[in-house]
Amino acid sequence: MNILTQEAKKRQAVVKMARKKGKSYAMRKYGVSLSSVKQWDKRYYGKDWRSLPEKSHRPHSHPNQHTEAEEMLISKVFWKKYERYG
Numbered sequence: 001m002n003i004l005t006q007e008a009k010k011r012q013a014v015v016k017m018a019r020k021k022g023k024s025y026a027m028r029k030y031g032v033s034l035s036s037v038k039q040w041d042k043r044y045y046g047k048d049w050r051s052l053p054e055k056s057h058r059p060h061s062h063p064n065q066h067t068e069a070e071e072m073l074i075s076k077v078f079w080k081k082y083e084r085y086g
Contacts, residue, residue: 011052
């Protein structure tokens with residue numbers, strides 16, 4: 001069993017405890033923040049722990065990325081201005 005599975009099963013236990021005895025009790029018992037318990041409870045559906053693994057924190061897009069034409073122009077200006085580095 002890998003670390004993601006273990007972590008998701010721990011979260012499942014936290015959510016089950018929160019639903020039985022309250023979110024504050026589960027938070028104190030497992031040593032996690034109340035906001036995490038609320039977030040996991042909202043995401044958890046039924047009996048399956050597969051809805052609880054960690055999600056990516058990386059951006060899925062880069063809206064300010066230069067186009068290829070802009071990159072070529074920047075490169076051309078750089079090499080023209082700093083010929084000694086070429």
